[in-house]
Amino acid sequence: MISLRQLQVFKTIADTSGLTAASKRLNMTTSAVSINLKDIEQQLGTRLVVRERGRKRSSQKVELTAAGFWLYERADRILSISDGTKRYFEQLQNNSREMLNIGASQTVGNYWLPAYINALKQQRSSLKINVHISNTDEILNRIESFQDDIGLVEGPNSRGDILAKPFKEDSMTLIAPPDDEGQMLELQPWLIRETGSATRRLTEKLWAKLGIKPENVTELNTNESIIHSVASGIGVAYVPSITTPLMLEAGLVKSLPTEGAHYRTLYYVTHSDLSSRMAWIEPIIGIAN
Structure with missing residues (x-):
């Protein structure tokens, strides 16, 4: 055998x-x-x-x-x-030792997660928390393979063994260099996230909505590198609104008008085999029973 x-x-x-x-x-x-x-x-x-x-x-x-x-x-x-x-049985041992492994996509991990970690620590002061930040697809892979107990991601999930529940709405903003002269968006250089990122998928949906297929595209794997590249005059980008206030206020980038509202749903995810053990976290994240 x-x-x-x-x-x-x-x-x-x-x-x-x-x-x-x-x-x-x-x-x-x-x-x-x-x-x-x-x-x-x-x-x-x-x-x-x-x-x-x-x-x-x-x-x-x-x-x-x-x-x-x-x-x-x-x-x-x-x-x-x-x-x-x-890993599943390792996670059971982790739970008994008050250990929590969290996977988070970049926007959630960098901007929304700190407040949730504070709330979790207030609920259980002895809880040891480990965080892994990556793009949405990798976090779903980690949840699926029991590397993380829970995940907070920016896109919906279609995997049968992962349970997903919405916990917050986030908005998107189209930004350009401060000296942008209003060139047609299809002709503009674009900065986008890597394959597997929910922000990239939303950018591609925006292109489809606008009926454009930009040819000058640069791929970067963090929102921060994209925003600073826009500020440097390299091109335009479609980014989560929560990442832009300081740069907009300082005049380092400017927002461009787009038709209609641009919102996306953020999701709490966990493996179906761990969902009952992780249920105590849901009210802290803001998920109604």
């Missing part, structure tokens, strides 16, 4: 495209990695990898066969479930 360890060895070989690289990552000898691979192939009765043509044997570079690709996809899911199961 193929073990989880063997699946991990095989997946690492695939991820690193080589036996030598896999052995370094796994802290194993190359021969041990090779033995594990051969054992899996013998059990399945098929080749999973072949050496790249033109490569010397000493380089140990490999590529997956069709059977190897098939197994890789399943090994990835199996190992993910195994890791998630382990």
